[in-house]
Amino acid sequence: MFFERPDAGETAVLVHVDFHDEQAREDPGEFLELVRSAGAEPATLLTASRQRPDSRTFVGSGKLEELRAMLAAHQAELVIFNHSLSPSQQRNLEKELKCRVLDRTGLILDIFAQRARTHEGKLQVELAQLEYMSTRLVRGWTHLERQKGGIGLRGPGETQLETDRRLLRARIKSINKRLDKVRSQREQNRRARARAEIHSVSLVGYTNAGKSTLFNALTNAEVYAADQLFATLDPTLRRLEIEDVGPVVMADTVGFIRHLPHKLVEAFQATLQEAAEATLLVHVIDAADPDRELNVDQVEYVLKEIGADSVPVLKVMNKIDKLDSAPRIERDSHGVPEVVWLSAQQGQGLDLLHEALTERLAGDVIGFSLTLTPEQGKLRAGLHALNAVREEAFDEHGHSVLDVRLPRRDFNQLMAQLGERANTYLPAALREADEW
Numbered sequence: 001m002f003f004e005r006p007d008a009g010e011t012a013v014l015v016h017v018d019f020h021d022e023q024a025r026e027d028p029g030e031f032l033e034l035v036r037s038a039g040a041e042p043a044t045l046l047t048a049s050r051q052r053p054d055s056r057t058f059v060g061s062g063k064l065e066e067l068r069a070m071l072a073a074h075q076a077e078l079v080i081f082n083h084s085l086s087p088s089q090q091r092n093l094e095k096e097l098k099c100r101v102l103d104r105t106g107l108i109l110d111i112f113a114q115r116a117r118t119h120e121g122k123l124q125v126e127l128a129q130l131e132y133m134s135t136r137l138v139r140g141w142t143h144l145e146r147q148k149g150g151i152g153l154r155g156p157g158e159t160q161l162e163t164d165r166r167l168l169r170a171r172i173k174s175i176n177k178r179l180d181k182v183r184s185q186r187e188q189n190r191r192a193r194a195r196a197e198i199h200s201v202s203l204v205g206y207t208n209a210g211k212s213t214l215f216n217a218l219t220n221a222e223v224y225a226a227d228q229l230f231a232t233l234d235p236t237l238r239r240l241e242i243e244d245v246g247p248v249v250m251a252d253t254v255g256f257i258r259h260l261p262h263k264l265v266e267a268f269q270a271t272l273q274e275a276a277e278a279t280l281l282v283h284v285i286d287a288a289d290p291d292r293e294l295n296v297d298q299v300e301y302v303l304k305e306i307g308a309d310s311v312p313v314l315k316v317m318n319k320i321d322k323l324d325s326a327p328r329i330e331r332d333s334h335g336v337p338e339v340v341w342l343s344a345q346q347g348q349g350l351d352l353l354h355e356a357l358t359e360r361l362a363g364d365v366i367g368f369s370l371t372l373t374p375e376q377g378k379l380r381a382g383l384h385a386l387n388a389v390r391e392e393a394f395d396e397h398g399h400s401v402l403d404v405r406l407p408r409r410d411f412n413q414l415m416a417q418l419g420e421r422a423n424t425y426l427p428a429a430l431r432e433a434d435e436w
Contacts, residue, residue: 031082043074205284206295207255214344276308288322367405
């Protein structure tokens with residue numbers, strides 16, 4: 001006997017198992033948010049405690065009977081596990097429960113599929129889904145599998161499976177080719193920004209930490225932001241003016257989550273590359289979340305997985321309005337900003353974040369007064385081109401008196417282009433002994 005699986009299920013029975021291994025544990029509260037984000041209606045939650053998963057059905061025979069009873073009592077047509085299931089476990093559970101079974105990976109993929117908006121995002125999600133489905137194809141064709149010998153008992157199952165696998169492989173190959181083009185375009189854009197010496201800042205963080213809200217507050221963008229997991233999926237780039245730095249490119253990236261499926265990390269490698277090649281990462285943390293330290297560890301783990309663990313990081317403790325805490329900047333022993341406490345939704349502390357970004361991106365910023373003769377017009381024009389002139393006046397001799405503020409590096413580069421020594425124009429307090 002076989003059963004026909006329904007195309008979709010809305011009312012769901014949830015399954016969460018507590019394992020003794022700390023690394024294998026999942027958060028049931030986060031699981032509930034994932035289910036709701038996917039659009040399912042949680043009917044009830046079955047909890048269990050095990051040393052290790054049952055190799056056949058993950059939960060064992062006793063809990064399997066409880067699941068049958070819950071499905072009947074709530075007239076549910078879907079069971080969702082807060083864990084990754086092997087293809088055989090998923091197949092056995094569907095056979096035993098006679099309903100559709102979804103694991104944590106499939107659930108996250110479904111949410112991603114709903115939230116993808118751009119061409120690239122849709123391609124990346126489809127690629128991850130196809131690679132996930134490729135190991136589970138047999139589940140949909142159990143009624144066509146090849147029978148043992150005998151006239152009239154040779155079914156078309158094997159042929160159909162091979163056809164589907166070939167179509168899947170062809171589609172995966174096609175998507176990879178299209179994604180390669182997108183990656184190439186992204187790489188060209190990154191190289192162009194590097195040549196123009198434009199800084200890039202990537203917002204990273206655990207999902208629902210408030211990245212998109214902060215992104216909107218900083219850039220006046222209109223990225224969708226909501227109190228739900230994976231509210232935004234596609235990366236968004238915006239130009240942001242930072243004092244003493246100039247224009248920077250700010251990127252809002254996909255949120256991370258504990259045990260993010262590896263296939264998703266692979267599929268979103270091009271998107272996450274914005275973080276890996278950023279000048280600075282702004283790690284947004286929900287300061288009011290009791291599990292914030294675990295969430296920070298998970299984000300750092302994924303950053304290491306994509307090769308972004310060596311990029312400088314500025315931490316932002318968001319949602320301080322829930323803690324009745326005041327905005328502030330925490331600095332290291334050298335006075336460098338390390339953590340900014342703010343509330344993106346309430347607009348508290350955004351000026352402190354701008355200040356911290358200026359210090360982290362501009363480096364050594366110098367300010368001084370400079371008097372130039374008409375013959376030094378090239379230097380005057382160069383300082384104006386760098387937006388370094390805050391005020392300008394003229395003395396009784398017709399000389400330009402400039403109030404200048406800019407990164408020392410930019411001033412040194414300008415002097416080098418003009419073939420002059422920077423120390424000639426700097427006051428004694430700002431001169432460097434090793435200046436050429």
